Amino acid sequence: MTYTKKEFKREFKKRLQERFQLSVEDASDQELYETLGRLVTSHYSKNWKDTWEERTEFKQKQMYYFSIEFLPGKMLKNNLLNLGMLDTVEAGLKELGIELEDLVEEEPDMALGNGGLGRLASCFMDSLASIEMPGNGNGIRYECGLFKQKFVDGHQVELPDEWLNSDNIWEVRRESHAVNVHFGGDVELMESQSGQLKPVYSGGYTIRAVPYDTAMTGFENKTVNDMRLWSADITEAERMKFQNFKDRKELDYLTSVLYPDDSDDSGRRFRLSQEYFFVSAGIQSIINQFKALDVPVTEINQYISIHINDTHPALCIPEFMRILMDEENIPWEKAWDITVKVMSYTNHTIMSEAFEKWHISLIKEVCPRVFQIIEEIDRRFVENAQGIYDQELIERTRIITNEQVHMVHLSIIGSHSVNGVAKLHSELLKTVVLKDFYGMYPERFNNKTNGIAPRRWLQLANPLLSETLDTHIGTSWRSDINDLNLLLNHTDNKQVLKELAEVKYQNKQRLADYIETHNQVVVSPDAIFDVQIKRLHAYKRQLMNLMHILKLYFDLKENPDLEMTPRVFIFGAKAAPSYRFAKSVIKLINETADLVNNDPDIQDKLKVVFLENYNVSLAEIIIPAADVSQQISLASKEASGTSNMKFMMNGAITLATLDGANIEIKDAVGDENIAIFGLTEEEVYRYYEERNYDSKDIYHNNLVIKRVVDAFIDGTIPNSAVEGQEIYDSLITYNDEFFLLRDFMSYCEAQEWVDKSYQDKEKWQKMSLINIANGGHFSADDTVRKYSEDIWQIEPLRKH
Numbered sequence: 037m038t039y040t041k042k043e044f045k046r047e048f049k050k051r052l053q054e055r056f057q058l059s060v061e062d063a064s065d066q067e068l069y070e071t072l073g074r075l076v077t078s079h080y081s082k083n084w085k086d087t088w089e090e091r092t093e094f095k096q097k098q099m100y101y102f103s104i105e106f107l108p109g110k111m112l113k114n115n116l117l118n119l120g121m122l123d124t125v126e127a128g129l130k131e132l133g134i135e136l137e138d139l140v141e142e143e144p145d146m147a148l149g150n151g152g153l154g155r156l157a158s159c160f161m162d163s164l165a166s167i168e169m170p171g172n173g174n175g176i177r178y179e180c181g182l183f184k185q186k187f188v189d190g191h192q193v194e195l196p197d198e199w200l201n202s203d204n205i206w207e208v209r210r211e212s213h214a215v216n217v218h219f220g221g222d223v224e225l226m227e228s229q230s231g232q233l234k235p236v237y238s239g240g241y242t243i244r245a246v247p248y249d250t251a252m253t254g255f256e257n258k259t260v261n262d263m264r265l266w267s268a269d270i271t272e273a274e275r276m277k278f279q280n281f282k283d284r285k286e287l288d289y290l291t292s293v294l295y296p297d298d299s300d301d302s303g304r305r306f307r308l309s310q311e312y313f314f315v316s317a318g319i320q321s322i323i324n325q326f327k328a329l330d331v332p333v334t335e336i337n338q339y340i341s342i343h344i345n346d347t348h349p350a351l352c353i354p355e356f357m358r359i360l361m362d363e364e365n366i367p368w369e370k371a372w373d374i375t376v377k378v379m380s381y382t383n384h385t386i387m388s389e390a391f392e393k394w395h396i397s398l399i400k401e402v403c404p405r406v407f408q409i410i411e412e413i414d415r416r417f418v419e420n421a422q423g424i425y426d427q428e429l430i431e432r433t434r435i436i437t438n439e440q441v442h443m444v445h446l447s448i449i450g451s452h453s454v455n456g457v458a459k460l461h462s463e464l465l466k467t468v469v470l471k472d473f474y475g476m477y478p479e480r481f482n483n484k485t486n487g488i489a490p491r492r493w494l495q496l497a498n499p500l501l502s503e504t505l506d507t508h509i510g511t512s513w514r515s516d517i518n519d520l521n522l523l524l525n526h527t528d529n530k531q532v533l534k535e536l537a538e539v540k541y542q543n544k545q546r547l548a549d550y551i552e553t554h555n556q557v558v559v560s561p562d563a564i565f566d567v568q569i570k571r572l573h574a575y576k577r578q579l580m581n582l583m584h585i586l587k588l589y590f591d592l593k594e595n596p597d598l599e600m601t602p603r604v605f606i607f608g609a610k611a612a613p614s615y616r617f618a619k620s621v622i623k624l625i626n627e628t629a630d631l632v633n634n635d636p637d638i639q640d641k642l643k644v645v646f647l648e649n650y651n652v653s654l655a656e657i658i659i660p661a662a663d664v665s666q667q668i669s670l671a672s673k674e675a676s677g678t679s680n681m682k683f684m685m686n687g688a689i690t691l692a693t694l695d696g697a698n699i700e701i702k703d704a705v706g707d708e709n710i711a712i713f714g715l716t717e718e719e720v721y722r723y724y725e726e727r728n729y730d731s732k733d734i735y736h737n738n739l740v741i742k743r744v745v746d747a748f749i750d751g752t753i754p755n756s757a758v759e760g761q762e763i764y765d766s767l768i769t770y771n772d773e774f775f776l777l778r779d780f781m782s783y784c785e786a787q788e789w790v791d792k793s794y795q796d797k798e799k800w801q802k803m804s805l806i807n808i809a810n811g812g813h814f815s816a817d818d819t820v821r822k823y824s825e826d827i828w829q830i831e832p833l834r835k836h
């Protein structure tokens with residue numbers, strides 16, 4: 037059933053004519069893109085329908101991944117690859133005088149997430165379909181995705197991302213699956229005729245939730261799962277019924293914008309409404325689908341599994357209880373037993389100050405019945421714990437304290453599984469952050485180290501490397517990524533090493549072109565491309581990277597003949613709009629870039645580039661071109677990281693602290709193929725215990741450090757006195773919360789090792805090869821396989 041170029045061209049031209057009454061020469065890229073996209077959807081539509089129907093037919097257990105963020109990026113090439121059409125279509129288009137890449141440009145990035153957590157959800161969607169597991173997404177169809185970032189005079193400016201302005205060809209609006217979500221009002225419990233307590237509602241309002249489904253295609257198979265995103269459907273007339281301005285605004289915000297914070301506890305009312313909205317709609321729709329199976333609702337835990345991606349969807353627990361009890365008449369004890377069996381929870385952050393909490397008055401206002409249920413879960417938790425645990429422990433672990441609902445507590449108490457996202461992170465949850473809960477429910481805690489979708493991050497992002505791999509190790513790695521380790525047979529093969537170096541060079545050239553177009557900075561692919569791309573956050577320590585750049589700058593100013601491998605430092609990062617510190621770091625990096633790039637003394641030894649608007653598509657260009665992957669968070673703070681995995685799979689050398697999944701990367705590639713520096717997690721915790729960290733002491737006793745830190749306030753970096761002062765204060769006045777000064781010298785040494793190692797081309801290339809060859813350790817296919825077996829208890833889909 038191969039699809040030939042000839043067939044493709046015929047079908048494409050026919051569709052173009054039918055849809056736009058145009059021939060290829062007269063069509064715009066937008067029209068060509070839309071035509072191609074619709075052609076692609078028609079190629080998976082039967083499998084989508086079949087996967088859907090087989091659910092009811094075979095009654096296999098389904099998993100639903102609830103996430104307030106999904107970050108799929110672009111779909112076109114991913115779907116073409118999965119359908120086995122990529123090469124044919126690319127070649128066919130070429131014969132029609134069209135470059136596939138030009139059409140790809142027309143597709144907006146689907147940026148419905150902030151960073152790691154949202155991208156992980158999308159990698160999981162890709163992997164679930166690719167290993168043919170029944171797993172579906174449930175989230176929010178934000179009309180505006182994460183803001184677009186621009187730099188104006190070096191400052192970050194945020195613009196709305198109106199990605200739905202052009203038609204979204206991948207989604208299907210399913211009017212017939214719409215459900216109503218009830219908000220607010222009062223609720224009282226009244227005894228029904230049968231003697232049960234039933235809620236009686238008064239007031240409040242109901243919002244229609246309409247699902248938009250997007251096909252999640254599997255790689256070269258017939259599985260097409262669903263990513264269901266909910267949209268609030270409010271007509272202007274309905275909207276005007278709301279006299280109260282606050283309520284009206286809440287309605288408007290419900291599915292319009294994604295909150296642009298990553299890991300910050302800004303408890304805002306609209307966000308809670310969003311959480312309840314997609315949770316309630318999702319659960320109602322699951323129950324509706326389940327009803328088609330015609331089995332007793334008391335057995336629902338054998339048919340469905342619900343995953344809570346961090347605490348944002350934690351209201352799944354009381355909402356599921358509400359439906360079982362109020363609508364299905366199941367008594368509390370049985371309903372609770374079922375709920376705990378259905379729910380599982382992943383924690384993505386170690387910093388307890390970032391744990392989600394909501395004031396009880398807010399929850400009461402948004403979803404009063406759900407609040408009653410949370411109170412009852414809390415009451416029973418406390419009651420059951422009496423006599424077993426001491427009072428203090430109970431107070432520390434209960435759900436409601438100081439008028440706050442602790443979403444982490446709710447998530448743990450209401451789930452049968454709690455997992456962290458890397459070995460270290462999961463250990464820290466057990467021994468430090470969630471120690472009390474580990475004592476109560478040791479069997480619930482487990483680790484699932486994150487992974488990445490190898491199709492997007494290797495096959496699609498790096499076609500040159502993919503071809504080279506095909507030549508030397510065959511193509512089996514494309515369907516089983518663990519076969520990348522066949523490359524280990526070639527560690528001393530000069531020809532292979534040379535070809536890999538050539539691939540890297542070409543990818544660097546492509547990035548250099550991008551940089552020249554977008555930043556008007558010329559960089560050479562002969563320099564080391566040293567990259568840090570991730571959300572801007574103090575704990576991720578972009579500032580330490582900047583401090584090292586300043587050190588090199590001073591070294592070169594002092595001694596222009598200094599021997600040094602030319603280096604391009606590349607940044608990509610968005611800061612939460614309200615995060616002052618992060619925005620100051622952006623400003624300082626941009627000003628330093630201007631200073632360094634235009635200083636004739638520096639020649640081309642040092643370049644600094646901050647790329648605007650970092651997103652999934654930009655990552656796909658940057659990662660294959662990186663020589664060095666900077667993963668330099670303070671040990672214990674980065675739960676896992678996932679870009680670290682993407683980089684190593686593409687042959688970059690990791691420069692890292694022993695944090696998150698960096699530790700597992702080190703174990704996979706071996707100590708000699710990674711650059712590790714800095715405090716260990718134990719050493720960090722020792723400082724916390726002994727409370728003896730003193731940044732001033734380091735500052736006054738180390739001239740190198742003093743020189744660099746002073747640069748923030750002595751006018752070295754132009755146009756940034758206010759930002760520089762703020763940064764200086766964070767390091768000196770406020771005692772350097774993330775121990776940058778403590779790790780700085782060790783970081784500089786590791787950077788010197790990078791400089792030296794790069795000069796030995798063959799040694800470097802061999803390290804790079806070993807990194808690629810071990811990429812299979814971090815495939816999300818394996819990660820979701822483990823979730824499927826240990827947590828969700830789902831099995832590969834049966835197919836006709």
Ligand code: 26Q
Nearest residue numbers: 152153295297298299384457674675676677678
């Ligand atoms: C909370 C309250 C209000 C508004 C927003 C938020 C919010 C939003 C996003 C809180 C947290 C997030 C995202 C967290 C996140 O992305 N964590 C990352 O998850 C990755 C996948 O597991 C890990 O690899 C990263 O280490 C972790 O930082």
